[in-house]
Structure formats: C-alpha cells, structure tokens
Amino acid sequence: MKRRKSRLIKIGKVKIGDNSPIVVQGMTKTDTEDITATVKQIEKLTKAGAKIVRMAVPTRRAAKAISQIKARVDVPLVADVHFNHRIALECIDQGVDKVRINPGNMGKEEILRVAKRAKEAGIPLRIGVNSGSLEEKFLGENLDKVRGYREEKHREIIAKAMAESALQVVRLLEEENFFDIVVSLKSSDVLTTVLSYELIADKIPYPLHLGITATGPPPQGTIKSSIGMGMLLAQGIGDTLRVSLTADPVEEVRMGYQILKTLHLYEAGPTLISCPTCGRCKVDLKSIVEKVLSKIEEMKSPLTVAIMGCEVNGPGEAKEADIGIACMRGGGVLFKKGKRIKKLKKEEMVKVLLREIKLLAGESING
Ligand code: SF4
Structure with a gap:
C-alpha cells in the first residue's frame, strides 16, 4: 500500500x-x-x-x-x-x-x-x-x-x-x-x-x-x-x-x-479465520474457536489459523492459512502450510491444533 x-x-x-x-x-x-x-x-x-x-x-x-x-x-x-x-x-x-x-x-x-x-x-x-x-x-x-x-x-x-x-x-x-x-x-x-x-x-x-x-x-x-x-x-x-x-x-x-x-499494515500475532457455520456444520465450531482463540490471542508470531465448519470452504481456507482445520462429522482434517496432514477425532482437535500452532510459531502459548 x-x-x-x-x-x-x-x-x-x-x-x-x-x-x-x-x-x-x-x-x-x-x-x-x-x-x-x-x-x-x-x-x-x-x-x-x-x-x-x-x-x-x-x-x-x-x-x-x-x-x-x-x-x-x-x-x-x-x-x-x-x-x-x-x-x-x-x-x-x-x-x-x-x-x-x-x-x-x-x-x-x-x-x-x-x-x-x-x-x-x-x-x-x-x-x-x-x-x-x-x-x-x-x-x-x-x-x-x-x-x-x-x-x-x-x-x-x-x-x-x-x-x-x-x-x-x-x-x-x-x-x-x-x-x-x-x-x-x-x-x-x-x-x-x-x-x-x-x-x-x-x-x-x-x-x-x-x-x-x-x-x-x-x-x-x-x-x-x-x-x-x-x-x-x-x-x-x-x-x-x-x-x-x-x-x-x-x-x-x-x-x-x-x-x-x-489492512496488512501490521503483521504480528495470530489472525483467525473461521466460518459463520450453517446447516452443514456438524461440530460445535463456536466453542472450538473460543477455546483456540483464548490460548493464542497473546501470541506474537504472525500466524494465520483457519477453523472451518465443513468440507465446502474448509479445505481451501485451511490450505491458504499457515495452519487450519476443516471440520466434518465426528472430527476434522488438519492442514499445515498448505498440506493435508491427518484426520483428527472430535475430542483431539483442539489439543492437536494448539500443539501444532505452538510448534509452528516456535513460542509458548497461553496456558
Ligand atoms: S464452511 Fe461449511 S459450515 Fe462453514 S459456512 Fe461454509 S458451508 Fe457452512
């Protein structure tokens, strides 16, 4: 600009x-x-x-x-x-x-x-x-x-x-x-x-x-x-x-x-991308987002994290982000730096995502 x-x-x-x-x-x-x-x-x-x-x-x-x-x-x-x-x-x-x-x-x-x-x-x-x-x-x-x-x-x-x-x-x-x-x-x-x-x-x-x-x-x-x-x-x-x-x-x-x-006039800290959810979403996306955000909001690294509700826009947004999850019934798929990493069960999604964010950012995260 x-x-x-x-x-x-x-x-x-x-x-x-x-x-x-x-x-x-x-x-x-x-x-x-x-x-x-x-x-x-x-x-x-x-x-x-x-x-x-x-x-x-x-x-x-x-x-x-x-x-x-x-x-x-x-x-x-x-x-x-x-x-x-x-x-x-x-x-x-x-x-x-x-x-x-x-x-x-x-x-x-x-x-x-x-x-x-x-x-x-x-x-x-x-x-x-x-x-x-x-x-x-x-x-x-x-x-x-x-x-x-x-x-x-x-x-x-x-x-x-x-x-x-x-x-x-x-x-x-x-x-x-x-x-x-x-x-x-x-x-x-x-x-x-x-x-x-x-x-x-x-x-x-x-x-x-x-x-x-x-x-x-x-x-x-x-x-x-x-x-x-x-x-x-x-x-x-x-x-x-x-x-x-x-x-x-x-x-x-x-x-x-x-x-x-x-406006990309300051690049630091996490940027969260999450969808508004709709009838296709089969997970409690709001609570997943809140849990993740509460842990990463004070991070310093400029990291884009996507947490998406289903396979419609989920994989695309998760691939474009530094790290992301595209949810589906019973769990989600983890993406990192544009690559599909693995399927995750519903119960492990937040924990694994936070662990991977920590590794990627190279800094400790809240809690
Ligand atoms: S990503 Fe899926 S769940 Fe989220 S708003 Fe789009 S269609 Fe609905």
Missing part, C-alpha cells in the same frame, strides 16, 4: 511519519493527579502494545505529576491540554514528550508561546482539532444547519471548517519556523472525519494522527472506528492512530492493532 509522504517526527524514542510503521496510541482514563493509578494504567496499555500514551492534563497539579509518572514508565507520554496554555508550558517543563493542543479553545498568541517552549525542549506539538470544540467562526451561521451531520453538504461544511482550523495554526507555526507538527481532525461522524483528513492530507507535509472521536461503546464504537480509520488507512493516510471507545482503554489499543492487521 502506497502511503502518504510525511515528515519524520520524534515523540520521545518513537518515530512517526516518513513511512515509519503506523503507531497505535493509548490514552489513560485515570485522574492524572493520581500518579499510582495512572502509572498502573500506562503499564497495562504498553503491555497491550501502545507505543505512545496520552494523558488528560486539566490542572497544574496534573501537569506537575508528569515528571514522576515519566520516571516510572518506559513509553513516550503526550499531554492533552485544553484552554490553559500555562498548563501546556508546565507539561513541557515536566519533560512530556509531546503536547496536544486544541485550536478551538486556545488563542493564537498562547499557542505560539507553547510552540516556543516546545521548540526549546525539542518536542512536537499536535494540533488536535475536534468537531465538538471547533471555533465558532469556522461554522458561523452554519452552526444550526449542520447539526446531525445528515446531509452531505453539511458534512462538507464541518470537514472544511476542521481542516481550515488546523491549517491556520499550521501556517502560524510555520511562520515561526516551528515544523515539529502532528495534525488530527476528529469528529464523531465517520464520513465527516474521513473527508476532513482527505482535505488536509495533500496540503501539509506533517504526520496525521487518526481517530474518530466519541464513538460510543463497542460494538458501535469499534465499527465506527474501523470504518473511518480503515477508509483513510486504505488510501495511505495516517501515521498514528487511537481508537476512542467508551470502554476499557486496553480494548482501544487492541482494536487499533486489529484495524492495522486487517
């Missing part, structure tokens, strides 16, 4: 842009002033694979907690700051690796002050536009019309306004020779978000951080995030991403990787 060209930006030890691997970010949901709880959650997020972690920093006390949090974790930290540029300055002084500011609630003079301090500290800024806090001047008399995002012309108005809001700040920073920039344009409406990123993608050379905001709980939130980010990633747009769900933040990180894996 040809990716959009973007400038290389460093967030602590992590590189984004310039064809670097797309980075999955996490965000804590703890009170950042509660250092112990925040560190614990950051550890969970990094264990799940988050390469960068953002924290809300709404107060000076939260900003002052950053150096202590940073000393206890090993992942670049981003401070999410709104309204008060002094908090952003404090975050930088505390050693944060990137600051996200929102041009919808911070004035130009204040943003420039933050940029000056960021430049001295050698850290990037993310201009994070959000449709929920877009400056009113960008929508003006359209504000009442566009509510609900139902009409295409209304989505266009908001998308253009979001892109314009970010562009103005980008130009402002460039005039001050500040180029350490990341941009995000998040809306809770999928099509509006996609359009806004499409509008800005070829106007600026900076990395784009993707997200659909306020998507709700899974599965709605997961579907919205997958469609929105999927549409952009498939066009080569996007250097980092965060899935936002009304759910455990670890789930957000997992979903981020699922989205990347689906």
Whole structure:
C-alpha cells in the first residue's frame, strides 16, 4: 500500500511519519493527579502494545505529576491540554514528550508561546482539532444547519471548517519556523472525519494522527472506528492512530492493532479465520474457536489459523492459512502450510491444533 509522504517526527524514542510503521496510541482514563493509578494504567496499555500514551492534563497539579509518572514508565507520554496554555508550558517543563493542543479553545498568541517552549525542549506539538470544540467562526451561521451531520453538504461544511482550523495554526507555526507538527481532525461522524483528513492530507507535509472521536461503546464504537480509520488507512493516510471507545482503554489499543492487521499494515500475532457455520456444520465450531482463540490471542508470531465448519470452504481456507482445520462429522482434517496432514477425532482437535500452532510459531502459548 502506497502511503502518504510525511515528515519524520520524534515523540520521545518513537518515530512517526516518513513511512515509519503506523503507531497505535493509548490514552489513560485515570485522574492524572493520581500518579499510582495512572502509572498502573500506562503499564497495562504498553503491555497491550501502545507505543505512545496520552494523558488528560486539566490542572497544574496534573501537569506537575508528569515528571514522576515519566520516571516510572518506559513509553513516550503526550499531554492533552485544553484552554490553559500555562498548563501546556508546565507539561513541557515536566519533560512530556509531546503536547496536544486544541485550536478551538486556545488563542493564537498562547499557542505560539507553547510552540516556543516546545521548540526549546525539542518536542512536537499536535494540533488536535475536534468537531465538538471547533471555533465558532469556522461554522458561523452554519452552526444550526449542520447539526446531525445528515446531509452531505453539511458534512462538507464541518470537514472544511476542521481542516481550515488546523491549517491556520499550521501556517502560524510555520511562520515561526516551528515544523515539529502532528495534525488530527476528529469528529464523531465517520464520513465527516474521513473527508476532513482527505482535505488536509495533500496540503501539509506533517504526520496525521487518526481517530474518530466519541464513538460510543463497542460494538458501535469499534465499527465506527474501523470504518473511518480503515477508509483513510486504505488510501495511505495516517501515521498514528487511537481508537476512542467508551470502554476499557486496553480494548482501544487492541482494536487499533486489529484495524492495522486487517489492512496488512501490521503483521504480528495470530489472525483467525473461521466460518459463520450453517446447516452443514456438524461440530460445535463456536466453542472450538473460543477455546483456540483464548490460548493464542497473546501470541506474537504472525500466524494465520483457519477453523472451518465443513468440507465446502474448509479445505481451501485451511490450505491458504499457515495452519487450519476443516471440520466434518465426528472430527476434522488438519492442514499445515498448505498440506493435508491427518484426520483428527472430535475430542483431539483442539489439543492437536494448539500443539501444532505452538510448534509452528516456535513460542509458548497461553496456558
Ligand atoms: S464452511 Fe461449511 S459450515 Fe462453514 S459456512 Fe461454509 S458451508 Fe457452512
């Protein structure tokens, strides 16, 4: 997949842009002033694979907690700051690796002050536009019309306004020779978000951080995030991403990787192929799949495992996978690297499949 060209930006030890691997970010949901709880959650997020972690920093006390949090974790930290540029300055002084500011609630003079301090500290800024806090001047008399995002012309108005809001700040920073920039344009409406990123993608050379905001709980939130980010990633747009769900933040990180894996933008861990079953299926495929998945989901090797319900599509999918089983009445047939290995009885299928996966992956599996 040809990716959009973007400038290389460093967030602590992590590189984004310039064809670097797309980075999955996490965000804590703890009170950042509660250092112990925040560190614990950051550890969970990094264990799940988050390469960068953002924290809300709404107060000076939260900003002052950053150096202590940073000393206890090993992942670049981003401070999410709104309204008060002094908090952003404090975050930088505390050693944060990137600051996200929102041009919808911070004035130009204040943003420039933050940029000056960021430049001295050698850290990037993310201009994070959000449709929920877009400056009113960008929508003006359209504000009442566009509510609900139902009409295409209304989505266009908001998308253009979001892109314009970010562009103005980008130009402002460039005039001050500040180029350490990341941009995000998040809306809770999928099509509006996609359009806004499409509008800005070829106007600026900076990395784009993707997200659909306020998507709700899974599965709605997961579907919205997958469609929105999927549409952009498939066009080569996007250097980092965060899935936002009304759910455990670890789930957000997992979903981020699922989205990347689906588009072959990240190859690690198992990919499971299993059929929906139908009247031809003579085994309890759902329970077989659940048992296997629970044992392999934390594996690191990029292995495709097929578990199929019958001989219609079963042998084909199992042959195309690294390893697979095509079930039939009373058992199934094991395939490995495209070759039919042997027939298995129903009772031994899960055990044998797991043993073979372990051998193939060369790593131990859960349990
Ligand atoms: S593989 Fe067989 S059991 Fe599964 S959906 Fe297709 S026909 Fe049905």
